[in-house]
Amino acid sequence: MGLFGSSQPSPPQPEPSRDGGYVAPDRSARAVCWEGRDSFFKCLDRNSIIDSVKEDEKAKTVCAPELKKFEEACAASWVTYFKKRRVMEFQRDLTLKKLSAEGATPMDSSTAGGAGSATLSGK
Amino acid sequence: MATSFARALRLIEPGVCRQCATQPARRTFAAVQNPKREIRSRPATQTTTLSQQQVRAFSFIPKRGYKTVQEAKSRHKSGPFSWQAGLLFLLAGAGLTVYFRYEKARMARARIAEANKGIGRPLVGGPFHLTDHNGKEFTEQNLKGKYSLVYFGFTHCPDICPEELDKMAGMLDQVKEKHGEVLQPVFISCDPARDTPEVIRRYLAEFHPDLLGMTGTWQEVKDVCKAYRVYFSTPPDVKPGQDYLVDHSIYFYLMDPEGDFVEAIGRNFTVDAASKVINDHIADWRGKINKG
Numbered sequence: 001m002g003l004f005g006s007s008q009p010s011p012p013q014p015e016p017s018r019d020g021g022y023v024a025p026d027r028s029a030r031a032v033c034w035e036g037r038d039s040f041f042k043c044l045d046r047n048s049i050i051d052s053v054k055e056d057e058k059a060k061t062v063c064a065p066e067l068k069k070f071e072e073a074c075a076a077s078w079v080t081y082f083k084k085r086r087v088m089e090f091q092r093d094l095t096l097k098k099l100s101a102e103g104a105t106p107m108d109s110s111t112a113g114g115a116g117s118a119t120l121s122g123k
Numbered sequence: 124m125a126t127s128f129a130r131a132l133r134l135i136e137p138g139v140c141r142q143c144a145t146q147p148a149r150r151t152f153a154a155v156q157n158p159k160r161e162i163r164s165r166p167a168t169q170t171t172t173l174s175q176q177q178v179r180a181f182s183f184i185p186k187r188g189y190k191t192v193q194e195a196k197s198r199h200k201s202g203p204f205s206w207q208a209g210l211l212f213l214l215a216g217a218g219l220t221v222y223f224r225y226e227k228a229r230m231a232r233a234r235i236a237e238a239n240k241g242i243g244r245p246l247v248g249g250p251f252h253l254t255d256h257n258g259k260e261f262t263e264q265n266l267k268g269k270y271s272l273v274y275f276g277f278t279h280c281p282d283i284c285p286e287e288l289d290k291m292a293g294m295l296d297q298v299k300e301k302h303g304e305v306l307q308p309v310f311i312s313c314d315p316a317r318d319t320p321e322v323i324r325r326y327l328a329e330f331h332p333d334l335l336g337m338t339g340t341w342q343e344v345k346d347v348c349k350a351y352r353v354y355f356s357t358p359p360d361v362k363p364g365q366d367y368l369v370d371h372s373i374y375f376y377l378m379d380p381e382g383d384f385v386e387a388i389g390r391n392f393t394v395d396a397a398s399k400v401i402n403d404h405i406a407d408w409r410g411k412i413n414k415g
Contacts (some may be wrong), residue, residue: 005151014279014317014364019318022364024278030285077366078281 014075025075034071035081040066044086051087053080156389221391232403247376247384251347253311256336258322266382268413269342270405272306273376275353277314277328277369283390285330290394292331297398299333302405303414311337313353313371315344316361351376377401380412 014022025033043063044052052059060067071079100106192330207312248263255261266273274291276284291308298306310327312318318326323336334344338344341359348355348371375388375397385404388397405412 014366017321017325018317019319019321021322022279022316023322024280024315024326026326027285030282034282074281075279075366077279077368081281081368106252 029073033070033074033078036066036070040070041086042066050090052083053087171327228403229407232407234325235406236379236383236407239384239386247351247387248378248382249350251350252343253337253339253347254320255325256320256338258320261335261337263382266307266309266378268411269305269307269379270380270401270408270412271309271378272401273311273351273378274307274349275311275313275351275371275373276372278311278318278322279314279368281368283373287375287390288327288330288334288395291334291375292407293394294398294401295331295333297394298401298405301402303361304403305405305412305414307336310334311344311347311351313344313355314357315339315341316357377404379404379408380410 013109014024017023040052040063043066044059045061047058049059049062051056052063074082096106250263253261272291272294274287276287278284288310295306295308308331310323312323318336318338320336320338323338327334327336337347339347341357344357345355347353353372353374354370358367361367375392377385377388377400379385386400388400392400
């Protein structure tokens, strides 16, 4: 797609540390990344796109400036992770809504099923 | 507590009867003065064991020292039940309830701690060899003497690890406030290729000054993850500067001063709830603990 096709937005390169590692984004860098993510997701909401991986073309067209900012502020792996997480959370909320419509009562998550819920959430 | 209360009640009975035996005249006087009360206050269950006379005596012994009949009457209008007795009853009941609830919670915690110790080999935890963020060697022996809170993560983590580490900082403050320096927080990296001691030190400084970061070789990290039953998916061969994520379990592992696993605290706990769990376990600990 034309607008930003030639100049791929490149995320900040990880800074190598003196002892051979790679410095992670600090608190402020994370905040900038999360901000970029939030404004991109708001744009997706406006255009009723849930899965911006599957609907990549459409998202790139309608939310181009937001996506560019998002990809500039976050590492590529984070971008993919956040996009997938959005879909996962949407489906989770959908399932919860369906269940509560069927009359299921939510469990007290602080005491019951702690083990299961914590492993499921990944990362 | 309950038995002594019952004993006190039993002691009253013979005392009452001794009194009535020595004061036959007064008893009859009271009975004549107040015949209706006699019937009302007779406990139905006692009629089989006590004689008619004893029952009557129980409710109508005037204490020595009443100046008028009216005073004696008003004193005994309520029978053996006074507001003092009622208050004592309520207080004893409330006291017992509170005590039993406390004991029940304590036993539940002791059960969790005991069950998680396992038999023989510990279920979670065990020997490991890592390097801390100051470049010093660190093994499971260094965890002993204090409680420790162990968290696995990686510095390039997009959102969950930083949130959890902020929560951990809150827990550390709440535990320190209550018990002092009895908890050693440990962050173990699952991403040894990127997380060198310097990277971890810089990363953790943003969360809490007490946090001690750990890393090691790929094999060492894999071993410690296995010991703590942490899912470990880091590939052994990553290119320098490569961008990837690491999957890992997200529990806080609470270990006691002997290095035994106590309880896992999941992501669903709030800072306050998690701090309470930790503080309660520390309060239960009867062994040695290093507060320095």
